[in-house]
Amino acid sequence: MRPATKKMALLGLCTAVALVLAYMESMLPPLFHGIPGIKIGLPNIIIVFVLYRFGLWEAAVVSFIRMLAISFMFGNLMALVYSLAGAFLSLLVMAVLKKMKFLSPVGVSVAGGVFHNVGQILAAMVLLGTAELGYYLIVLTITGTVSGIFVGLCGAIIMKRIPKKFI
Amino acid sequence: MNQKAKTTPTAKSGGQLFRNDIIFIAVVLVLVSLLGLCFYLFRGDGDEVVVTVDGEVFGTYSLAEDRVVEIRTGEENEELNVLVIKDGKAFVEQATCPDGICAGHRPIKRDGESIVCLPHKVVITVRVTNEEAPDIVV
Numbered sequence: 001m002r003p004a005t006k007k008m009a010l011l012g013l014c015t016a017v018a019l020v021l022a023y024m025e026s027m028l029p030p031l032f033h034g035i036p037g038i039k040i041g042l043p044n045i046i047i048v049f050v051l052y053r054f055g056l057w058e059a060a061v062v063s064f065i066r067m068l069a070i071s072f073m074f075g076n077l078m079a080l081v082y083s084l085a086g087a088f089l090s091l092l093v094m095a096v097l098k099k100m101k102f103l104s105p106v107g108v109s110v111a112g113g114v115f116h117n118v119g120q121i122l123a124a125m126v127l128l129g130t131a132e133l134g135y136y137l138i139v140l141t142i143t144g145t146v147s148g149i150f151v152g153l154c155g156a157i158i159m160k161r162i163p164k165k166f167i
Numbered sequence: 168m169n170q171k172a173k174t175t176p177t178a179k180s181g182g183q184l185f186r187n188d189i190i191f192i193a194v195v196l197v198l199v200s201l202l203g204l205c206f207y208l209f210r211g212d213g214d215e216v217v218v219t220v221d222g223e224v225f226g227t228y229s230l231a232e233d234r235v236v237e238i239r240t241g242e243e244n245e246e247l248n249v250l251v252i253k254d255g256k257a258f259v260e261q262a263t264c265p266d267g268i269c270a271g272h273r274p275i276k277r278d279g280e281s282i283v284c285l286p287h288k289v290v291i292t293v294r295v296t297n298e299e300a301p302d303i304v305v
């Protein structure tokens with residue numbers, strides 16, 4: 001297989017897995033009743049993996065296609081805007097931290113988890129013109145940290161199982 | 168699979184990176200707590216008070232109009248808390264509860280502030296009208 005074709009196929013596979021994880025997560029009961037937005041962010045495991053094994057551009061493409069597909073399947077346009085803002089801020093922060101080589105994938109995905117929520121809240125603040133959401137950010141940062149640890153550990157395990165050589 | 172293929176970014180000086188992770192997580196949590204404190208201290212005013220008795224909504228009153236609400240509770244309406252709304256603030260003027268904590272509470276006006284009367288199971292909370300959490304998905 002040509003390298004470009006192989007890469008395309010692998011990225012397609014990653015996108016599909018991210019979609020399945022998102023779907024699985026949507027079926028789980030909410031972690032905290034009445035507080036939307038608190039999720040583990042299972043698809044982010046794939047995003048972290050793609051970021052480390054392929055790069056920022058590839059991770060952005062997979063992330064974008066995943067968001068688009070999810071919003072077509074069960075979301076609405078407003079939710080897509082929040083998600084995109086969160087996903088891209090998160091990805092950007094992760095890419096920068098990864099380049100700095102200061103943190104392991106676990107630390108990097110904690111930052112990703114936190115900034116995912118920061119991005120969403122900032123988008124909501126701008127769109128709804130309210131600062132009230134500030135409190136919400138506190139809760140989401142703490143949950144983002146916890147889920148980031150989980151996502152990072154899963155990502156690290158997958159990276160161990162699928163070495164660079166394979167790709 | 169050779170040894171090199173097994174090497175991942177985590178395996179490189181893993182202990183050092185792990186320590187950095189812990190420091191990083193601690194710094195994030197401290198910063199957020201400070202941010203939270205700021206939000207708490209500088210939060211905006213609410214515009215209505217919601218009174219609940221034993222978890223059920225007793226009534227909702229605008230902070231914009233001055234009024235006095237007698238919150239009568241108990242089996243024979245023998246328990247009383249007098250809620251006063253004045254100049255955009257709410258406070259309990261008098262109460263028949265044994266501890267009197269609610270009546271001693273300073274006036275509230277900020278979003279999320281509340282006065283609780285435990286003996287009477289009365290909770291008075293300030294909030295912003297029609298505040299809806301946005302539909303956020305991850």
Ligand SMILES: [Zn+2]
Nearest residue numbers: 264268269284
């Ligand atoms: Zn009382």
